[in-house]
Amino acid sequence: MKHIITSVFALLVIMNAKAQKKTEEKTQVVLSDEEIKPLLLKNACIGCHKKDKKLVGPAFKEIAKRNYSNERILELIYKPEPKNWPEYKTPMAPLSFVTKEDGLKLAAWINSLK
């Protein structure tokens, strides 16, 4: 009996890990420019960034050249490091309201621009 419980538990853990991996993979799918627009708008990125032109912040194409991982970009959205861009006078505000899912979609899209 104990064995059965242990195996069922192990199975559940494995299934859960698999399901989690799936959602992670899903958020890495790169959205098209049209699909990303509402997210850029909703999360206020558009006020300071353009795809290929400098605005208040660097062009997303320039950011893509830094070769950050998607996770690192998510981290930088939550905790910007203005020292990485000394030539920009207004620093980026920490955007804690961006959901992890949105953040990773934005990151994957930014990284697709290089």
Ligand code: HEC
């Ligand atoms: C208030 C203006 C502003 C908003 C809003 C804003 N940014 Fe920024 N962003 C900047 C500036 C300025 C920089 C460069 C200086 C810095 O990092 O502080 C920057 C830098 C970045 C970087 C590079 C970070 C690094 O350290 O290399 C990423 C990635 C980024 N922004 C993504 C986003 C995303 C995604 C959004 C929307 C969720 C967003 N930004 C919203 C102004 C903004």
